[in-house]
Amino acid sequence: MQNQRKEQELLKKVELASAVYYCEKKKPYPNNETNEDYQMRRNRIEAERQNLELTEIRAKQGGLTEEAIREARDVGEAKGRRSVAEDMASGDYRIHCDSYYFTED
Numbered sequence: 001m002q003n004q005r006k007e008q009e010l011l012k013k014v015e016l017a018s019a020v021y022y023c024e025k026k027k028p029y030p031n032n033e034t035n036e037d038y039q040m041r042r043n044r045i046e047a048e049r050q051n052l053e054l055t056e057i058r059a060k061q062g063g064l065t066e067e068a069i070r071e072a073r074d075v076g077e078a079k080g081r082r083s084v085a086e087d088m089a090s091g092d093y094r095i096h097c098d099s100y101y102f103t104e105d
Contacts, residue, residue, distance in 0.1 A: 018076025
């Protein structure tokens, strides 16, 4: 029972890290973005990518299979992409990709 709960927590962490990464990666930015803004955005995306990698490594060390990790990552990716698409479709271009947003569902 305890082991199952640990695995579920690890899967949720992979899913969350994936959602945040793909949201940041797919989020549109204005054409008038300054070089400084562009660099900050690239740094944020890279930081989220590294966080996703580390989370996946921890999940693997925690005993999860590659398949389970890949499935959690795919679910997170879908959530991140869907979040961006829904906000854009509603005309809201102030898209938030922080982890708090994805823990609401």
